[in-house]
Amino acid sequence: MAHYEAISVAEGAAMLEALFHESPTGLMVLDRELRILRISASTPVLRTAPPEEIIGRHFTEVYDISGPGEVEAMLHGVLERGAPIRGRLVGARRKGARGPECQFRVSASRLEDGQGKILGVLAEIVDVTEREKVRTRLRVLGSVRERTGRTLDVVATCEELVQAVVPDLADIAVVEVVDAVVRGEEPPPSPLGRDVPLRRAAVGRSGGEEQVQAHPVGDVRSLPFPTPYAQTLTDLKPRLVALGPETPWLAAVPPRAEVIRASGAHSLITTPLTLRGTVLGLLSLYRTDQADVYDQRDVTLAVAVAAHTALCIDNARRYTREHTIALTIQRHLLLPQPATGTTVETAHLYVPSDVGGGGSFDTFALSGGRTALVVGEVAGQGIHAVTTMGQIRTATHSLAALGLEPDELLARLNDTAISLAQERAVLPPDDPMPLTGSCAYAVYDPLAQTCTIALAGHPPPVIAHPDGSTEILHLPSGPPLGSTEGPPFAAGKVPLTDGSVLAFYNPSLLSQSADVLPRVLAHTDRPLQDLCDDVLYRLGNDIRHSEVILLLARTHPFPADQVAAWPLDYHPEAVATARAHTQQQLTRWGVDEETTYTTELIVSELITNAIRYGAPPVHLRLIKDRTLTCEVRDSNSLAPRVRHAKTVDEGGRGLSIIAQLTQNWGVRYSPLDGKTVWAEQTLPHAPLPCPLQRP
Numbered sequence: 001m002a003h004y005e006a007i008s009v010a011e012g013a014a015m016l017e018a019l020f021h022e023s024p025t026g027l028m029v030l031d032r033e034l035r036i037l038r039i040s041a042s043t044p045v046l047r048t049a050p051p052e053e054i055i056g057r058h059f060t061e062v063y064d065i066s067g068p069g070e071v072e073a074m075l076h077g078v079l080e081r082g083a084p085i086r087g088r089l090v091g092a093r094r095k096g097a098r099g100p101e102c103q104f105r106v107s108a109s110r111l112e113d114g115q116g117k118i119l120g121v122l123a124e125i126v127d128v129t130e131r132e133k134v135r136t137r138l139r140v141l142g143s144v145r146e147r148t149g150r151t152l153d154v155v156a157t158c159e160e161l162v163q164a165v166v167p168d169l170a171d172i173a174v175v176e177v178v179d180a181v182v183r184g185e186e187p188p189p190s191p192l193g194r195d196v197p198l199r200r201a202a203v204g205r206s207g208g209e210e211q212v213q214a215h216p217v218g219d220v221r222s223l224p225f226p227t228p229y230a231q232t233l234t235d236l237k238p239r240l241v242a243l244g245p246e247t248p249w250l251a252a253v254p255p256r257a258e259v260i261r262a263s264g265a266h267s268l269i270t271t272p273l274t275l276r277g278t279v280l281g282l283l284s285l286y287r288t289d290q291a292d293v294y295d296q297r298d299v300t301l302a303v304a305v306a307a308h309t310a311l312c313i314d315n316a317r318r319y320t321r322e323h324t325i326a327l328t329i330q331r332h333l334l335l336p337q338p339a340t341g342t343t344v345e346t347a348h349l350y351v352p353s354d355v356g357g358g359g360s361f362d363t364f365a366l367s368g369g370r371t372a373l374v375v376g377e378v379a380g381q382g383i384h385a386v387t388t389m390g391q392i393r394t395a396t397h398s399l400a401a402l403g404l405e406p407d408e409l410l411a412r413l414n415d416t417a418i419s420l421a422q423e424r425a426v427l428p429p430d431d432p433m434p435l436t437g438s439c440a441y442a443v444y445d446p447l448a449q450t451c452t453i454a455l456a457g458h459p460p461p462v463i464a465h466p467d468g469s470t471e472i473l474h475l476p477s478g479p480p481l482g483s484t485e486g487p488p489f490a491a492g493k494v495p496l497t498d499g500s501v502l503a504f505y506n507p508s509l510l511s512q513s514a515d516v517l518p519r520v521l522a523h524t525d526r527p528l529q530d531l532c533d534d535v536l537y538r539l540g541n542d543i544r545h546s547e548v549i550l551l552l553a554r555t556h557p558f559p560a561d562q563v564a565a566w567p568l569d570y571h572p573e574a575v576a577t578a579r580a581h582t583q584q585q586l587t588r589w590g591v592d593e594e595t596t597y598t599t600e601l602i603v604s605e606l607i608t609n610a611i612r613y614g615a616p617p618v619h620l621r622l623i624k625d626r627t628l629t630c631e632v633r634d635s636n637s638l639a640p641r642v643r644h645a646k647t648v649d650e651g652g653r654g655l656s657i658i659a660q661l662t663q664n665w666g667v668r669y670s671p672l673d674g675k676t677v678w679a680e681q682t683l684p685h686a687p688l689p690c691p692l693q694r695p
Contacts, residue, residue: 029120029122034059034075035057036054074088079118084107089106089128103127104127105128140165140169144309149311149316151316155177158309161309162204166205166206170286170287173283173285174283175284176199178192178199181317184324191236194230196222200217200220201217214255225252229270233272233279236272239269240295240298243268265287322383327352341365344373344553344554344555348361350549351548353546358388359375359389360377361375361551364400366400369447372400372441373440373553374504376438376439377389378436414481414489417481420435436482438481441456442504444496446558447558451496453473456481459505462503465500473492476491501524501555505551509549558625563622568618570611572611575611595628603632606658613636613638619634626683627682628681630681635673662681
């Protein structure tokens with residue numbers, strides 16, 4: 001068995017002396033009152049004063065310590081409980097010394113004699129300042145990568161950056177971005193021209209104190225020259241600059257110089273925000289009196305921070321550009337003010353979403369004095385949704401021109417949506433959203449005073465009657481657009497009295513507040529735009545992130561004195577009779593002779609085709625609105641077609657003549673009455689009807 005001998009007091013004293021003089025770890029002995037009894041020479045940061053100014057004094061009288069109360073409580077706990085403390089991180093500097101704190105890892109143990117009497121505390125101190133600087137730099141880089149770029153907004157990204165770097169990397173941080181980049185435009189190539197304006201996007205300061213700024217946030221101006229700021233954006237190289245009263249270039253920037261001196265900034269890093277050779281902006285980092293000066297390792301960190309931020313800013317810029325394009329396209333698709341005619345007054349409310357949606361509304365005239373009302377939206381956001389809605393809108397107009405009933409039109413529109421979805425499926429998956437949409441399509445007939453409505457996955461309209469009562473119409477609804485399965489589309493016909501108001505909307509509106517629309521529409525005597533505004537005010541901020549569409553239409557019957565209709569015999573002599581009726585009616589309406597002659601010719605050709613190729617009964621109707629419409633109805637559903645007659649042919653030129661004489665012509669079908677062939681002419685100097693003055 002090994003035999004161990006106790007060491008002598010002299011040997012122990014020698015070991016203690018060697019430990020205090022040779023150990024790489026700093027040692028400090030404190031008595032029970034936490035006064036310094038001894039300190040090792042291996043802690044030069046702590047021995048910056050003669051021993052007589054240190055020994056015998058309370059440690060808080062000698063050192064400025066971050067959290068002195070906590071440190072003192074920790075040491076008293078060691079004295080009282082005897083449990084050692086290991087690896088506590090403490091920041092400290094000599095009392096009254098300027099500059100940054102040094103970081104120390106402190107461990108403490110209680111000192112006792114052989115009889116267990118408490119003598120004091122032994123503190124083991126290791127200078128970990130450089131290690132903590134490395135950790136801080138890594139923490140800053142991680143914070144920037146985690147917190148910067150969470151939004152797709154250029155200015156918000158800059159604000160996230162300054163929040164991530166202050167105070168660990170900088171006491172003051174300033175981000176300036178090329179003004180065109182904030183608007184989503186392409187960034188300029190390097191070198192940046194002296195006259196290119198930059199917007200001060202974000203400023204951050206440690207402690208959050210208010211301070212006078214050289215330029216306010218949002219200020220737009222070009223960089224001063226010659227300065228490190230301008231040079232950085234000329235050669236795209238970062239600059240590490242010492243600041244002082246004699247710094248020569250400060251004379252070129254008096255406002256900045258004044259703020260730099262007032263803040264006590266002594267060190268500056270400027271680094272470009274650049275991506276693929278283009279200039280996005282500039283990041284300026286300052287350290288003030290109580291912070292260490294920057295070194296090349298800080299420059300390396302600033303460059304890495306700027307590279308990540310530049311990528312985030314460019315992503316936000318691209319989104320801003322796409323969002324602007326999407327809103328521009330949608331603004332051109334949406335009417336600035338829906339057309340208001342003799343029989344339909346319209347007004348709308350449109351609130352775009354933050355990300356741009358695929359909503360749309362439309363009103364347009366149909367043959368026979370009718371008006372089409374459309375509200376719809378497609379799933380998704382951005383350019384994909386807007387362009388798809390544009391395709392759907394174009395298809396709606398084309399199908400409506402064929403005179404299709406609303407349910408049949410939605411069925412054809414659904415086929416179009418399915419075809420578009422198939423085309424999208426073979427393209428690169430830029431837009432993960434499937435092509436689905438909803439639509440409400442209605443046709444108001446002022447002569448019959450009915451509105452025929454068909455729905456494709458869309459909420460039914462609200463109708464407000466002239467007596468103030470409101471109701472949500474109970475109508476059959478087909479599947480959403482783009483669906484390959486589901487019930488067939490169906491239409492419902494609703495009778496309307498003079499002054500009724502129809503409200504078409506997208507689902508986002510009622511999802512905010514279901515009772516707003518019925519309550520507002522109860523006052524149908526108010527102007528329609530006032531009703532739209534009232535809906536908006538009642539919704540308030542609830543709709544700031546949603547796309548909201550509301551289309552209001554107040555209906556009136558067609559003026560009885562502006563329409564004339566006659567039944568005709570199914571006989572060739574009916575042509576002359578129709579011409580006579582036409583001449584008399586147009587004279588009564590005050591139509592000029594040239595238009596009257598043209599209309600007689602059109603009527604002759606239409607009646608001739610109905611007698612030759614149609615079936616009885618035959619009816620003629622003239623409608624005078626913004627245009628002059630001639631309609632001939634017969635019971636044969638066979639559609640006429642334009643023929644290119646040869647020179648020797650005696651017939652076949654009727655529809656060709658009509659196509660040349662009219663603004664528009666077409667055929668619409670009825671399941672009960674066969675077909676109606678119509679032709680429209682523009683009336684010269686036709687006054688626009690005023691919806692507020694009933695004829």
